[in-house]
Every structure is written in structure tokens, then in C-alpha cells.
Amino acid sequence: MSTTPAEQCSILIVDDMEENLVAFEAVLGPLHQRLVRAQSGEQALKAMLRQEFAVVLLDVRMPGMDGFETAANIKRLDQTKDVPIILVTGTEAGADYAYRGYAIGAADFITKPIDPWVLRTKISVFLDLHRKNRQLALRAVAADTERLTEITERLTRIEVLLRDRREPDADGLADRIAELERSVGTLLPGPVEAE
Structure with missing residues (x-):
């Protein structure tokens, strides 16, 4: 799937572990979009205020501001409240994770270990929605x-x-x-x- 620079969207990937960021970049690379990294909730919020993102891929378990807090802060800001968030959880995540995530406005969940095809498919849906919303605007x-x-x-x-x-x-x-x-x-x- 080849995109022109005008069609490219930005995807924010947030994880405190370098190896996870590298893995997300490898999985999402074939989508040919701009990938922006953040290694903490604070870095993610700063990035969100600097540029527009089509979707955020956000790890739940991070030191300091965790993924739930980060997502809640993203949803509180007028500038970022409509950006879809996919929360990334470990296999130990229970039903309370899903409830908590949806309650703060997460659009979707994905569980580690991540199936690359499933992640690319989910991200592609949000990229298409973002492009269509931009065209409507x-x-x-x-x-x-x-x-x-x-x-x-x-x-x-x-x-x-x-x-x-x-x-x-x-x-x-x-x-x-x-x-x-x-x-x-x-x-x-x-x-x-x-x-």
C-alpha cells in the first residue's frame, strides 16, 4: 500500500521499552506512515500538542504516568480528545482493564504478543477514518x-x-x-x- 506524502498520517507509538518501540516500527513500517515515538506518558502528551495524529498506540504499563492516565489526559484536551487510542496490554490484563480503558475513551485494545496482521489492520481502519474526516472537513x-x-x-x-x-x-x-x-x-x- 503506497501513500503519497499528502496522504501520509502520523501515528504515535508510546512504550517505555525501546525493544517494543522497535517492534511496533517494524510491524507498522509497511503502512508507509510517519511513526512518532514517545517513551513516557509525558512525552506522548507533548507530542500530541505539537502535531496531529491519526491514531495513538499506547502501552498500558509504563512507569510514572501509565497508559490509562495518559489516555485520560489525551481525552481531556480539546486539541486531542478525538484522536483514537489503541491500548496495548499484556496477556495478564483482565476485564477491568477493558472496562477502565473504554471508560476513559480508548477506541480499541490489542494484547501482547501482538499479531502483526491484526495490528496493521486495526491501524489501517483508523487511518482511513482520519483521512475521510480530513476530507469532510x-x-x-x-x-x-x-x-x-x-x-x-x-x-x-x-x-x-x-x-x-x-x-x-x-x-x-x-x-x-x-x-x-x-x-x-x-x-x-x-x-x-x-x-
Whole structure:
């Protein structure tokens, strides 16, 4: 599966053990995405605030801030609350791990030893969702921009019509419309050309 740089997403992998990070990188490498490492909950939170991630692969058992605390902190922040988290647990994990993880907002669990195919499949689902959400957001911005451009063009035409009229109040009204047009224009991503 080859992706262009524009289609690449970032995946945050969090584990305190170097060998686990290396193993995750080896398993996820064939997905051709940007892999970002963190070796603690604190490093993970800093990384989450610096860039956008499509998904977080988070070990539950870490010294200091464990995976549950890290996930809870990620879900508390407006900037990161919607990023899906896959918690990685050992075979000793019981039902209370699942309950606790889902209660704080984890999207999924995977148990060690990890089946590479299962992990890549799960991650791929979240990558696809992330790309689709990004496309929807871009379409919404484009639709809003198109609507604002249309409003600006209408205001410009009204302003021109009012300025062409020779009534005493027409200039004041045209000035107010021009001011409104400028206000709408500031909402657009680029300069708006008047007709």
C-alpha cells in the first residue's frame, strides 16, 4: 500500500521499552506512515500538542504516568480528545482493564504478543477514518468559502447599485454595505476580488 506524502498520517507509538518501540516500527513500517515515538506518558502528551495524529498506540504499563492516565489526559484536551487510542496490554490484563480503558475513551485494545496482521489492520481502519474526516472537513471549509464568496459578490453588486443612485441616503447605505462586505471578506481564507 503506497501513500503519497499528502496522504501520509502520523501515528504515535508510546512504550517505555525501546525493544517494543522497535517492534511496533517494524510491524507498522509497511503502512508507509510517519511513526512518532514517545517513551513516557509525558512525552506522548507533548507530542500530541505539537502535531496531529491519526491514531495513538499506547502501552498500558509504563512507569510514572501509565497508559490509562495518559489516555485520560489525551481525552481531556480539546486539541486531542478525538484522536483514537489503541491500548496495548499484556496477556495478564483482565476485564477491568477493558472496562477502565473504554471508560476513559480508548477506541480499541490489542494484547501482547501482538499479531502483526491484526495490528496493521486495526491501524489501517483508523487511518482511513482520519483521512475521510480530513476530507469532510476540507469540503465543509470549501462550501463555507464558496457561500461567503457568493455573499461578498452580492454585497458588492448592491453597493454598486446604491452608489449609482442619486438619492441622499444612498451613499450612507452604500458605505454600510461596503463595511459589511469587508467584514464578510475577512472570514474568507484569501483576498476577495470585487466585481
